[in-house]
Amino acid sequence: MNVLLTAWAILVVYFMSHSVNAENRIGCNFEVDLCGWTQNTDDDYDWRRNSGPTPSFSTGPSGDHTLGSASGAYIYTEASFGIAGETAKLTSDRVTLSSGDGCFQLWYNMYGAGIGALNVYLMPSDGPLKSLVSLEGEQGRDWRMLSVNISSTDFRIVLEGVRGKSFMGDIAVDDVRLTDRPCGDPQLVG
Numbered sequence: 001m002n003v004l005l006t007a008w009a010i011l012v013v014y015f016m017s018h019s020v021n022a023e024n025r026i027g028c029n030f031e032v033d034l035c036g037w038t039q040n041t042d043d044d045y046d047w048r049r050n051s052g053p054t055p056s057f058s059t060g061p062s063g064d065h066t067l068g069s070a071s072g073a074y075i076y077t078e079a080s081f082g083i084a085g086e087t088a089k090l091t092s093d094r095v096t097l098s099s100g101d102g103c104f105q106l107w108y109n110m111y112g113a114g115i116g117a118l119n120v121y122l123m124p125s126d127g128p129l130k131s132l133v134s135l136e137g138e139q140g141r142d143w144r145m146l147s148v149n150i151s152s153t154d155f156r157i158v159l160e161g162v163r164g165k166s167f168m169g170d171i172a173v174d175d176v177r178l179t180d181r182p183c184g185d186p187q188l189v190g
């Protein structure tokens with residue numbers, strides 16, 4: 001009896017940890033690290049973790065989105081010291097969604113007269129990169145939410161920052177999240 005119970009408990013713990021693992025690795029508030037996200041090397045520069053304002057004036061957030069303060073961390077692409085069109089990419093861990101339906105969410109800050117673009121791609125395990133969202137140019141001073149439906153069972157997400165025309169083009173991202181239901185599903189509200 002005890003052996004059976006123990007075996008059952010181990011199985012439950014195993015499946016629980018694995019079913020939520022993908023979401024936990026892709027979901028990130030960037031307070032500690034990049035969670036399950038990796039810097040690409042087939043690009044021109046890297047995303048950085050930062051707290052408080054970015055080093056350049058008139059661009060970037062004043063604090064993060066999670067804590068809404070200068071002590072919280074976020075990631076961003078630094079627009080100084082480069083040329084327009086250069087890209088910085090982050091790729092997520094591999095995700096499996098048994099239902100094939102999901103909602104990918106993130107918060108972005110694209111403040112500054114020299115903002116380039118933020119692109120989000122779906123990279124299916126068995127097919128070419130697919131564009132999910134492309135935001136170009138300044139999007140206001142505040143953090144804004146972006147959510148997009150995912151229809152895939154086995155994939156990675158790629159975030160791409162494209163350098164704009166001046167140093168006033170820092171693009172920030174925070175509170176990335178993936179749920180296993182379509183965006184706007186009533187069960188997600190609340």
Ligand SMILES: [Ca+2]
Nearest residue numbers: 029064066073
């Ligand atoms: Ca944060």
Ligand SMILES: [Ca+2]
Nearest residue numbers: 040043045046
């Ligand atoms: Ca890179």
